[in-house]
Amino acid sequence: MKKLGVFCLLVTCIGLQSCKNDKSENTLEVKDVKDATSTECYQAIYEQDTLNLKLLTFKDGEINGNMEMAIDNMPKKVGEIVGEFKGDTLFASYTFIQGGNKEKTFKNPMAFLKRGDQLILGNGQIQLTMGASHFVKGEPIDFEKVKYKFSPVDCVE
Template sequence: MKSSIYALALIGMIAASCTNENKSKVASDTTEIIARDTTFTASTPKTSSSDCYEYIKNRDTASLKINIEGEELTGNLNYNLFEKDRNSGTIAGEMKGDTIIAEYTFDSEGMRSIREVVFVKRVDGNIYEGYGEVMEKGGKMVFKDRSTLKFSPAMVFTKTNCD
């Protein structure tokens, strides 16, 4: 009788260990499938915003409207500088941290031109336009070396309401 009890106990332990092993394997397979599926469906939410800025000094004015979605940036940029030709056009580029790097496609004197623009948004909420040495590359004016750009307070865009 004792051997029957031992035999039944041994069969019970074997059955229990097989069941636990299967449950554990099913659980790990399910976790792996869920993890694999979420890597394809989960996405980083893109932030989007639209802001307007203006520059006014004496008889010079400029306006900047930017639309940001994630790191992509589009908008309008217009310059009306005293005794200079008016420039009006669009910008398209990207926002990297506090820096805007974009191409400015504009019309001036009946001609369409493209030049690189770089702006920095500072803690004060204003946007400072960068300037530096430029060169022509592929029919566009680009900065020779962005690391040497100066962001002098000469052209500071302050936030304003979008009309």
């Protein structure tokens, strides 16, 4: 009976170790800023709201960056943008913290239409599927009746 218990413990340990190894292999590779082919900074101001956006473009077409949203009467949102352009539209995921609560992160899909030198943040219907939010397939994203139109600004280190 002792041998069976030791065997089960050994199999469990091996299983847990293999899960741990799989997790580390699936970790997203953080791209180095030095590898970016371009860096662009934008700002959108609407009434009392100010949004700052910094985008890095990489050779493979991936866009990484960060965005800070200071919206009137709301805690500041600070986070990362990751996405890619499909035609003239940047589809991205915004992972952010709100206010001083660094323990809880939020993740929202975003779509930015590139029109001239501006980026226009679109409004679309979002649904939650298995804990992940995404735009509803087949529903249009509105880029006309919007609050936030980002204009290029100088990047500040």
